[in-house]
Amino acid sequence: MLALMLIAATPLPDMAVPDGSRLREGSACYALTREGKPIGQTWQRVRAATEGSTPVWDIIVHQRVGDGRFDMRDHFVLRRGDLTPLRMDSRRNGVEHVRVRYDGRTIQVTRPDKAETQLSAPGTVWDGNLWGLTFAALPLAEGKTYHLPFFQYDKGLGHFTLKVAGSAKVNGQDAWLVDADAGDGRTVRYQIGKDPAAELGTESPMFGQHLGGDCSALAEP
Template sequence: MTGVIWAAVLLAAGTPAPAAVPDGSRLVAGEQCFAIEREGQRIGDATQSVVAQELDGQLVWRIVIHQTLRNGRFSLRDEFVVARDSLRPLMLTSVRGNDPASPGWQRIELRYSPEGVTGTRTTAQSSAPIAVAHDGPVWDGNLWGLTFAALPLAAGAEFSLPNWQYDKGPGTFTVRVVGEAIIETPAGPVAAWALDAGTDPAQLVRYHIAKGAGIELGYAGGGMAQRLATDCPAR
């Protein structure tokens, strides 16, 4: 899911693999529902949709991830448009909160180019431009699980991928394949790669990605988890 960092136990790193660019063809179009849990208790919902589209002659994925807590105190909706071959970001619209008059409400609109990123940050109080130059390719720092799912995962593989996030600036995704697992899902058990991944090598999150297809099956760490479910409310 999106980049919410929850502490996880850092396991031994695997053997480094050659540098690799995400392969967007590994992803699978469709919709998923996740239960957000704290210490085993469901506290919210997350929906994820992946849709194949064409934009100005380019093949893209339009990815929408919406996380909400059931107490109504948190909502984050990210809509990404990324190149379908490499997952390089093209556009992002990120909205936090439900009420534009609320002090915590925020809307981020970004457009990526080979030279950098431009856009606006709008809050209840003001609107400000965003303009940042890049000296090389970056991936969107808000798109976690599906970015990891598009990597050539294999036993012992390790990857580093540059990213940029509108609040934190430049960073690096660290992804380490630490094992295999059978994950119980609403559709039955699925063979998965187990990854430790995130932006802080000392606080990585345990992700599970289906083998043979770039399908995110959930993640856990620090008492928090997201697990596949079937009963997310309609959005």
């Protein structure tokens, strides 16, 4: 009985639902660091578009490390209302790596070198390759903990656990400090702008990402 009472008394994480209207069109450049030293760049672009009759956010995240030794470009098309995905594709070093399609009932994964796979979606999921912007669209509040279910083409189904650890000034902007865990026990701290909602940077024991750097080689129209 005591155990049941303790369980009942423990606050449960809120099921988070992103609000896509929090995001704004635009682009940003980030410097990638390892143990504080620059190792590459990330360029991110958010653009409003329409997929059929559905308003969407068309998002590109292009990361390059070590003068091009590693180059990853992810492209997402998400419903503008709640950021649920319609499709994503990823290229590595300029070559198609994977394509994922979501229709609300099934998730279809296509790779150039493997047979197509398909699985039933257990419910609403978000794309597990897009972290910062998805977190920025959440109704973040001091001390809150959230769950967000996702699908990631290598890991499969899972969920983010997010804890709002506090607030800080980041580049002169008010920001939430959000500790994010994708289920592997490794926490990454995200710096999420409060107004406007935006990804300002990340911190982890070894790697970091902060606004700045030169993304001229990655930028697209």
